Structures are given as structure tokens and as C-alpha cells.
Amino acid sequence: MKSYKIAFLGFGNVGRSLAELLIRKRQEIIDDYDVSFSVSGICTKNHGCILINDDLDIDDVMNKIKVDPDIDLNTLTGLPFITDPVEFIHQCNADVLFENTPVNYDTGEPAVGFIKTALNSGIHVVTANKGPVVHAYHELSQIANLNGVKFYFESTVMDGAPIFSLFREALPVINVRRIKGVLNSTTNLILSRIEMGDSFDEAIKYAQSIGIAETDPSGDIDGWDASVKIAELATVLMGIRVKPQDVIRKGIRDLKVDQIRNARESGKRWKLVCSATREYNQVSVSVSPELVDAGSPLFLIDGTTSIVVFESDVLGKLSIIEEDPGPHTTAYGCLADFINIIRN
Numbered sequence: 001m002k003s004y005k006i007a008f009l010g011f012g013n014v015g016r017s018l019a020e021l022l023i024r025k026r027q028e029i030i031d032d033y034d035v036s037f038s039v040s041g042i043c044t045k046n047h048g049c050i051l052i053n054d055d056l057d058i059d060d061v062m063n064k065i066k067v068d069p070d071i072d073l074n075t076l077t078g079l080p081f082i083t084d085p086v087e088f089i090h091q092c093n094a095d096v097l098f099e100n101t102p103v104n105y106d107t108g109e110p111a112v113g114f115i116k117t118a119l120n121s122g123i124h125v126v127t128a129n130k131g132p133v134v135h136a137y138h139e140l141s142q143i144a145n146l147n148g149v150k151f152y153f154e155s156t157v158m159d160g161a162p163i164f165s166l167f168r169e170a171l172p173v174i175n176v177r178r179i180k181g182v183l184n185s186t187t188n189l190i191l192s193r194i195e196m197g198d199s200f201d202e203a204i205k206y207a208q209s210i211g212i213a214e215t216d217p218s219g220d221i222d223g224w225d226a227s228v229k230i231a232e233l234a235t236v237l238m239g240i241r242v243k244p245q246d247v248i249r250k251g252i253r254d255l256k257v258d259q260i261r262n263a264r265e266s267g268k269r270w271k272l273v274c275s276a277t278r279e280y281n282q283v284s285v286s287v288s289p290e291l292v293d294a295g296s297p298l299f300l301i302d303g304t305t306s307i308v309v310f311e312s313d314v315l316g317k318l319s320i321i322e323e324d325p326g327p328h329t330t331a332y333g334c335l336a337d338f339i340n341i342i343r344n
């Protein structure tokens, strides 16, 4: 049986959910792929950074985190600890690094640098962090190829739903001509709640209360998160280089509550629509509120559900819908990337 050493850089909602999922699926991974794994380190910003020469007992770590979610990981071993993530990557002796630090929409850093360090050290990288993909996809993929390792990021758009692996594994030599979707859960939830009677502020507060919207929801409301996602899809699947700043962007801030409810009463709905369209050698990429009617697949997308519709030169329209996203579905995307790496 082949054994892989894995390390976690960032151990918040996604990192912890991934650790739980790996523990739950450990026997199935052995049974189906004849592969086992052990954890060689975990690095966070303020909750400790541990490197283990022998294997870390990840079950024990997760049990202790359940008792005290704020635990300092450095207290779990008697070993000297480090504080620098780059030093951690150099010393972690991992085959696969799960990079799940917070997104930086402007530059992708410091995660771009972390991922470069890992790939240049011959470590496969799996990330749920959109920043490095949208800002450095071509460069990071090239570094991965040069070093004979993989750089996978399934969870960065629509969490565990297979998008990048679908095109990579199942849809060879296809040309994507158009991408259209509702990719930001927070704004879609806000629009759905306003249709049901909430004010704008009540809808935002509800989204925050269920952990979907951040304390400052402007990244969602002004269309930045949606711009990052459509820029990423266009970059990876349409082979162009587009930054979030290049996306023609309008959020939902200027939509009026009456406008949203009147549309619903007349059989239409406002949606924050992401689009990328290839015309000749140009790709135009935009995010803006659109009024959709009942004939559109986007019409039925409620609350936190997302949808993406691909049009290609061969298959016509192909849609993917994801319901009930959360850290557990993001974790599954990371796990699927891990399996795709080990089985190749």
C-alpha cells in the first residue's frame, strides 16, 4: 500500500472540515485506492504551527479541537515549533499540501507565495483559495508542470461540485464559448429573502446569522466575489488571462426593494448574473443584476443555491446546480482533488 504524507496550511473552517472528512473516509480510500495517509504538520496564523517527525495523530488533534476550538496547537506536542509558513512548507516533508488560508482578492498573496514554495519543493498543492488561481493560475500551473506535481483547486468555485475536474478529466478537446451563472450565494440569498418580505438590512442580517455573509458584506453585495469566480472560470476554462479588476462589475446595492418584489409579482426575478462570452478572439466578462424570466434555468435558483451553465462548441448547454454549500462541501472538493492526485 502506498502512503502519502499530507500537511495543512490554514486550519479554520475548511481545514478542520477536511480533516474530519479524511478521517471519516480513511478506510474507503484504503479499500478503493490502496492508499493510506498520515499528517506531517498543521500551520495556522494565531493557533500554532506544528511539525511532526513521526506521524501526527490527527484523530487525537480533532478530538482536542472539539473540546477546545481555540486550542493552541503548539501545546499538543513537546516539540519545538516554528512560526513562519514558508519554513513550515520547507520542513513539513509532505507529499500533498492543503492550502486553506484566507482569500486576498487584490493580489492572491501571501497564498501565491506559499503555493510557489510548495510546488518548487516537489509538493502537490490542493487549495480552496480563489486568490492564487485568479491571480497566478498560468504561472502556478507552469511551476507545477516543471516540478512534476499537481496544482488543483476544485473547491474554489461552487465548492464540491465538479467543474475543473469535469473539464480536465471528462470533457477533452472542448471549447467553452459561454459561461453564465449565479455564483454568489450571499447575494442570491439576500434577493430571495427580499422577495419574501425582508428589508435589505434584514436580509443581510439573516445571511450573517447563518454564517454565509461576512461582517462586512460589501465584497458580495458589490459583486467582487462573483467577479473573482467568473474571472477564474474564464481564465482556466477559456484560456485567457482576466483579473477580477478587469471584470465589468455591478453589484446589487442599487436595486430597490420594490423593484425586486414587483419583478417577482410579474413572474420575473432579479439575479446577480456572472457571464463570460467568447466572440472571435475576445472574451467579455461581466457581473451585473439581470431580470430573468421563468424560461431561464437561473430563475429557479433560490437562497444559497448556485448554478453555472456552460455553452461549448460540441455539447450545447450543460448546467451544474449546487444546493446547501458549506465548509463540508468545500472540504469534499479538496478531498476529491487529493484522490485525483493519488490515483494518477
Ligand SMILES: NC(=O)c1ccc[n+]([C@@H]2O[C@H](COP(=O)([O-])OP(=O)(O)OC[C@H]3O[C@@H](n4cnc5c(N)ncnc54)[C@H](OP(=O)(O)O)[C@@H]3O)[C@@H](O)[C@H]2O)c1
Binding pocket: 009, 010, 011, 012, 013, 014, 015, 043, 044, 045, 046, 047, 048, 085, 100, 101, 102, 103, 110, 128, 129, 130, 155, 156, 159, 326, 327, 328, 330
Ligand atoms: N468556508 C467556506 O465554506 C469556503 C468555501 C469556498 C472557499 N473557501 C476558501 O477557503 C479558504 C479557507 O476558508 P476558511 O473558511 O477555512 O477560513 P478561516 O476559517 O478563516 O481559516 C483560515 C485559516 O488560515 C490561517 N491563516 C491565516 N493567515 C495565515 C497565514 N498567513 N499563514 C498561515 N495560516 C494562516 C488561519 O489561522 P488562525 O486559525 O490562527 O486564524 C486559519 O487557520 C479561504 O481562502 C476561503 O475563501 C471557503
